[in-house]
Amino acid sequence: LSLTGVEHSRHPAMSPCQTPGGSNRLYDSNLGPPKVLSPESEQAYPLEETSPYGIKSCSPVYSEHIEVLTGYENQEARNYLDSTRPAALSPRIEITPSREHYSHGRDSLQNHHLNISPRPTLTVPGHENLAYREPQCLSPASSNSSTSWHSENYSPWASPCVSPSSAQNPGDLCPRLQNIHTGSPRTSPGTSPHTSLGDDGLGPRSPSPRPGSRSTSPQGKRTYDMYRNPGLIPGHRSRSPSPNNGHEDHNIGAHYTHTSLTDAMNGFGTNHPNLVPTKIVKTSNQVYTLYPENHGDGNYMVSCDQDIKTKPAAEPFFVIPSVWPKPLVSSLCSIPVASLPPLEWPIPRRTDQYELHIDVQPKPHHRAHYETEGSRGAVKAPTGGHPVVQLHGYRGKEPLGLQIFIGTADERILKPHAFYQVHRITGKTVTTTSFEKIINGTKVLEIPLEPKNNMKAIIDCAGILKLRNADIELRKGETDVGRKNTRVRLVFRVHIPQPGGQHVSLQVASHPIECSQRSAHELPMVEKQDMDSCSVLGGQQMILTGQNFSSDSKVIFMEKTQDGQQIWEMEATVDKDKSQPSMLFVEVPPYRDASVCHPVKVNFYVINGKRKRSQPQHFTYTPLASPSIKTEPIDEYEAERMGFAMPQILGLSPHSYYHSPRGILHPDNGLVSGMAPCQRLSSSLPNQDARFQQQSPAIVYSRGGKSLSGSPAMWQTGGMMPDPHRSVLVHTGSPAQSVGPINAGQHPSIIQFSPTNHHLIRAGEPQPLTGPQPDNQQIIYCDSYSPQAAATHSPTPPQVAVTHPQHYPTVIQQQKGRTPAGTGQMDASADGQRRVTVKEENLDQAYLDDGECKLMLLYSV
């Protein structure tokens, strides 16, 4: 245990309102780096070297920054504390072992309580009602991300902040500034990696001084199977909300997870729902201020003021404002975040009226930088410039905000990438103004889209920050693994206000970007293939365009079963004479079974050497005599190449349509599984090609976050309204389904999902549907689908611009004649309609075909 930095003697105006210590250390320059005493050997360990015991930084109390070394009750340390703390100000600090035995290691903190006495009463000028409460127990679960500051009716952490030198801009005001001096030996002050917010402003990072900085698996050594199957990881928790058991993060040791802090900041933490600590970090020339946007709706703006001139970096300073400023939200996007679709929601790229388009794609490789590194610059275009994004069809005069975040690029749903964050690049070479904000733990850049620039933006301010796998994998509910998860996409989103307070949201994602250092130079990457299907006989030549091909490159075709078992593999013949480093000429091998009667989706990859293989690419073998079977949906990458987006949903990509181990999807299979009562109705399906002609519907959200309210009968969850940020609204509106103008009087048809467990929250009574019924396809209209809506199906495109979301009819496409097996059933209703009833917990996956705006629920049979 060490007590360092008795700062108040030099900063009499210092406020007790310091941010949680996180992993930062405040040194008293007179005392030097703090030492840690081992109770066994009494050997002093410089903190930077890290003692053999867990180190935990806890919230500074008054002005004292405390490093808590747990695992031992150290009388000497206590004496030291007693002798050094100013009696009038400093509380007594005790560390007491809990009942449980403690381990000797980084995990030991969990078993100790930090007690502070006497209970101090602190006030903030002008806010005497702000009260400090003694932490009942500073267990790691609480202390790693939050403080013990409470207020009955006022949350200091949720308050807007003012920085002293930016007072002219009310948006940058911050009443509580804390200089977190990290002593990072090599990083520039402005990018100090060990600030409590980190460079990304998202959360404290683990101090990883060398030696011993090599990150280890947070749960100890993991097997690769554990990586593949997080459920095997001891103590791993699913995405479902964890109870406040006080042990969630105990094994973190010195690590502070990103999520926990974010949760705390957003007030979502289960441990301390009332704690909303605003983090303020002052580095030598930057002040990061996190403050809640829109009255604590869970989103935080980050103000980064680079112009603040302050004392030298090592000189902490603290400022108490005389008055608290008004809340401020400075964002290009004036729409309340609560009204906007969550980042993981699928959103189309275009409507009848608008289209968000990436004119210049980013380079397929961009080495992301760690917090411990300097920036590696903005993502660039292959030509040397930068990506360019343009909004077409906008006639307004007001500039809009283009949001940028880092999304996943794997075969699942496009969502914010857990291991990468967008990084705001500033500097002389950056011409684009950008703003940062945090939306549910994801950093989002906003840059202006201005009519004077033809609504075009050059993305020269977006870099990519890599978060450490160990940090992220510790996040509560995080199931993704970081290893080999190094591909991302830039996701661009724009919200276009509409008359009546509604707005249209569009989103487009870039091509995948490989972010690892080595992969960029070693792994082969297929960027394009000139064909994606041929007959089962093969023999056709396919040209692959990409990078890092070699004369030894092989192309392997393979097929896997639903459970992931590989059942076929065949090496294709590569024409080495023609092939180049960026191009391969491949002869497609014949499929293993020439007698198949339906298209078969397989994968292929390019491999250089033993393990240097590309991402799997997709290929379809078509039967020789193809019956009239609806072709498989194409994957999103292919879709994007073809000029339309395929929003994904519920964690299922089009690929999962074929490869999900649980969701068996076969053209001959029925669609089974977990839906609440829905009615299966028949209707004509649009021609497959129609998707290429149709405009994707926009998701139109109304202001005020009421878009999911629906009718009173909408929810079956005991009256609880779902968190709009944790649910997915599925809707349609395509011309194919002929939704047509949707009026408020029409019945909505909304399926509410929880993305964490894929529950279908509600479905309603079946409604009849008229119209032609093809033999092999059926449509399910879920919930209170309006027959009028169906009857008014029109060949004209829908009027999507002014549509309330609760009025979207949802169409579920289903193969005909398949009775859901096991958990589901299909029966006939009184009016001759058949009904599908499936247990909701078995809804494994679903798939939204945006082009046709059908929802496909994939059932496990």
Added chain:
DNA sequence: AGTCGAACTGTTCCTGACGGG
């Protein structure tokens, strides 16, 4: 099934180029 070495991978550090003040 266990062992061991090689290969792979994530993270951090070193270094230099470049440009502006």
Added chain:
DNA sequence: TCCCCGTCAGGAACAGTTCGA
């Protein structure tokens, strides 16, 4: 013009992890 500083970027060291013999 030189120096300093910050940014950017390439390379590689280091150590943990995974794979395959």
